[in-house]
Amino acid sequence: MQSNPLLGRIAWNTLIALLYLFLLAPIIVVFIISFDTRQYLAFPPESFSFGSYVKVFQNVKFISAFWRSLVIGAVVGLVAVSAGMLLSLSLVRYQFRGKAAVNFLILAPFLVPHIVLAVGIMLVIAPLGLLDSYPGIVLAHLGITIPYTVRTITMSLMAVDTRVEEAALVHGASPRMVFWRITLPLVRPGLIAGGVIAFLISFDEATISLFIVSVKASTLPTEIYHYLEYSTDPQIAALSVVLILISVGVVMAVEKLIGLRKAL
Amino acid sequence: MSAATLPAAGTSPANASRGILLMLLLPGLIALAITFLLPLIWLLRASFASSTMGAFSGGNWTVQSYSAVLFDPFYWRIAWNTLVLGFNVAIFAVILSYPIALFLARTESRFRGVLTALAVAPLLTSSVVRTYGWMVILGDRGVINSTLQSLSLTGGVIRLTNNSFGATVALIEILMPYAILAMLSGFGRLNTQLEEAAAMLGANRLRVFTRIILPLSAPGVLTAALLVFVLAISSFVTPRLMGGGRVFVLGTEVFNEATVTLNWPLAAALSVMLLILFSSIILLYQRALRALET
Numbered sequence: 155m156q157s158n159p160l161l162g163r164i165a166w167n168t169l170i171a172l173l174y175l176f177l178l179a180p181i182i183v184v185f186i187i188s189f190d191t192r193q194y195l196a197f198p199p200e201s202f203s204f205g206s207y208v209k210v211f212q213n214v215k216f217i218s219a220f221w222r223s224l225v226i227g228a229v230v231g232l233v234a235v236s237a238g239m240l241l242s243l244s245l246v247r248y249q250f251r252g253k254a255a256v257n258f259l260i261l262a263p264f265l266v267p268h269i270v271l272a273v274g275i276m277l278v279i280a281p282l283g284l285l286d287s288y289p290g291i292v293l294a295h296l297g298i299t300i301p302y303t304v305r306t307i308t309m310s311l312m313a314v315d316t317r318v319e320e321a322a323l324v325h326g327a328s329p330r331m332v333f334w335r336i337t338l339p340l341v342r343p344g345l346i347a348g349g350v351i352a353f354l355i356s357f358d359e360a361t362i363s364l365f366i367v368s369v370k371a372s373t374l375p376t377e378i379y380h381y382l383e384y385s386t387d388p389q390i391a392a393l394s395v396v397l398i399l400i401s402v403g404v405v406m407a408v409e410k411l412i413g414l415r416k417a418l
Numbered sequence: 419m420s421a422a423t424l425p426a427a428g429t430s431p432a433n434a435s436r437g438i439l440l441m442l443l444l445p446g447l448i449a450l451a452i453t454f455l456l457p458l459i460w461l462l463r464a465s466f467a468s469s470t471m472g473a474f475s476g477g478n479w480t481v482q483s484y485s486a487v488l489f490d491p492f493y494w495r496i497a498w499n500t501l502v503l504g505f506n507v508a509i510f511a512v513i514l515s516y517p518i519a520l521f522l523a524r525t526e527s528r529f530r531g532v533l534t535a536l537a538v539a540p541l542l543t544s545s546v547v548r549t550y551g552w553m554v555i556l557g558d559r560g561v562i563n564s565t566l567q568s569l570s571l572t573g574g575v576i577r578l579t580n581n582s583f584g585a586t587v588a589l590i591e592i593l594m595p596y597a598i599l600a601m602l603s604g605f606g607r608l609n610t611q612l613e614e615a616a617a618m619l620g621a622n623r624l625r626v627f628t629r630i631i632l633p634l635s636a637p638g639v640l641t642a643a644l645l646v647f648v649l650a651i652s653s654f655v656t657p658r659l660m661g662g663g664r665v666f667v668l669g670t671e672v673f674n675e676a677t678v679t680l681n682w683p684l685a686a687a688l689s690v691m692l693l694i695l696f697s698s699i700i701l702l703y704q705r706a707l708r709a710l711e712t
Binding site for chain 1: 442445446447454455456460461464514515517521536537539540542543546547548550552553555559560561588594595653654655659669672673676685686689690692693697700
């Protein structure tokens with residue numbers, strides 16, 4: 155270890171580069187194979203074309219699942235942010251009996267495996283006739299997203315100077331007005347970040363969705379999962395690239411809007 | 419708003435009416451009750467119900483599902499497979515993530531932000547998609563097999579998928595970003611000044627690593643290992659797709675019982691057992707962390 159420091163540095167940097175390569179390998183490979191045209195999975199691609207992309211955009215199943223996921227994600231994001239905002243307000247601004255219990259209830263979903271929750275949610279919504287329905291899948295996603303929105307919004311809320319609100323109150327603003335005109339704009343970064351996180355979780359979630367939905371309310375991840383069970387052609391690769399680009403786009407938009415540091 | 423309900427200067431409106439508080443709490447609590455609390459209670463209840471197709475009948479309580487699991491060697495093997503998968507994935511994910519986390523914690527490169535983002539970027543990609551990526555890499559006509567064949571290093575195809583090897587490799591990569599994040603936030607106590615001081619006092623680099631860096635980073639490493647382990651033992655999408663139906667772990671079996679066999683009480687009993695395994699590991703981890711910090 156006491157040997158040439160330059161050599162050690164090169165070895166260290168090479169190791170880091172190799173580990174990065176391993177970490178990013180599936181994404182790189184998916185990108186390369188998405189330009190292949192063969193109907194089966196093989197590497198390297200024979201020819202380069204956008205054929206798989208064209209096929210994906212013509213695949214009715216994928217397109218409708220995509221819009222479904224988008225709508226479900228948006229509704230989940232909105233509801234999770236609203237419920238999260240109210241919960242955060244009560245936790246940051248009020249002292250009350252049972253606060254520790256509420257805090258635990260919000261933290262607890264982090265501690266339970268998704269597959270266990272999935273079975274439980276399936277059992278609860280099946281008798282209500284909500285299996286394979288929009289309300290069913292939205293409900294299922296709320297439990298795992300609200301903890302995230304509460305966390306991000308609480309952090310934003312704690313950074314708000316309450317004296318600003320008090321000043322507005324003293325000057326005659328009603329509590330309602332203070333909420334809409336002062337508090338809400340001040341925590342907007344937390345709201346946006348929480349909404350985006352909830353949307354992305356819902357949009358990507360496969361485990362719980364696979365238990366809840368089959369045909370009518372199937373989401374994009376469940377559609378991809380079922381496709382992969384029987385076929386592994388480059389269409390999935392093209393679809394994956396599109397999804398990766400969307401994720402990157404969303405994150406970059408958040409970065410531009412409010413800055414990732416503030417969001418996380 | 420009357421003056422009487424105005425909060426005193428400098429204090430938060432702690433004595434505001436109960437009604438407002440209730441209004442704030444209720445929507446979120448109802449949502450969490452329906453989507454978290456109730457499912458867990460229902461799960462426990464269903465695990466004690468008698469097996470009937472597609473549903474469970476109320477009223478009767480039986481330990482039928484649990485005894486079916488406990489007296490069948492098949493399920494013992496599944497539990498063992500799950501633990502082995504969890505340990506393998508946790509150990510390798512931590513070993514492979516440690517250098518990256520250490521590098522990110524100490525680098526002064528101006529690309530630090532980009533490199534951190536790159537290390538966590540896979541999280542933005544659905545695990546279904548990344549599992550597909552590993553199918554492309556490890557498949558019979560995938561990257562590794564076609565490379566080996568074009569170099570004439572192997573005669574036939576080496577089976578890297580449809581077995582637990584493929585599932586393990588894919589899970590290691592899929593869970594590495596979590597390990598890196600956990601370690602990065604746990605490496606706060608690492609301090610280059612301590613390392614410099616040790617070096618100045620004559621410690622060689624190996625000694626600096628084993629006596630300073632490793633002990634200081636141990637809590638972060640432990641957290642990362644726990645996180646990866648619990649995520650691995652409860653995974654089912656990756657073991658199912660990479661295992662091609664030949665890898666049996668608790669996750670795949672729960673999914674199978676719930677959606678194919680439609681034996682919901684059995685699926686519930688297996689879930690409860692997974693949950694017990696999960697909680698015991700977390701409790702063990704807390705013990706270990708306390709021992710490390712004292």
